[in-house]
Amino acid sequence: MMTSGKGRLMSDINVTPFVDVMLVLLIIFMVTAPMMTHGVKVETPQTTHEKMDVSEKALVISIDASRRVYINEYQLNASEVRQKLPTILDVKRTGEVYLKADKSLPYGLVMDVMAQIRDAGIEKIGMVTEPVAVIGKEGR
Numbered sequence: 534m535m536t537s538g539k540g541r542l543m544s545d546i547n548v549t550p551f552v553d554v555m556l557v558l559l560i561i562f563m564v565t566a567p568m569m570t571h572g573v574k575v576e577t578p579q580t581t582h583e584k585m586d587v588s589e590k591a592l593v594i595s596i597d598a599s600r601r602v603y604i605n606e607y608q609l610n611a612s613e614v615r616q617k618l619p620t621i622l623d624v625k626r627t628g629e630v631y632l633k634a635d636k637s638l639p640y641g642l643v644m645d646v647m648a649q650i651r652d653a654g655i656e657k658i659g660m661v662t663e664p665v666a667v668i669g670k671e672g673r
Contacts, residue, residue, distance in 0.1 A: 592622060593661070595633040596646060614646055618653035629657035 594614070595603040602611045609617050630650060634643045650658055 592630040593633055594630055594646070594650065596635060596638060596643065598635040598637050600638065600642065602646060611642065611646055611649075614649040615652045618650065618655070629659055630655050631659040631661050633661040 593605055596611070597603070600611060602609055602614060604614075604618065604621055607621065632643070632647060632650070634646075647658055
């Protein structure tokens with residue numbers, strides 16, 4: 534019969550290695566998360582409105598300075614939006630899309646793409662802009 538503590542099995546779990554691995558993974562994700570941002574480089578106009586919260590799953594239609602149209606990452610011609618949009622997404626379930634247009638584009642081109650989005654069946658179109666950096670209200 535064993536009465537000393539040397540022959541007993543230890544039933545405790547050592548969580549120190551688990552915590553170490555979790556901390557390393559947390560640091561890796563914190564460093565790489567900003568690099569995983571995808572999108573089309575578009576210089577949007579600045580407005581005085583506050584920033585709008587856009588979910589990561591939102592559909593963003595972008596028009597860059599070279600007049601190329603992108604649906605999220607998928608590039609197409611400006612004249613193909615009306616035909617291709619219903620094949621890319623379920624128009625009936627998608628309540629809203631966001632239009633992100635470069636500020637150097639002519640107003641007519643942006644309105645043409647908006648009309649094609651509406652013709653494809655999307656009723657709500659949000660315009661993406663950048664907030665103006667306000668230094669002080671004294672200068673107004």
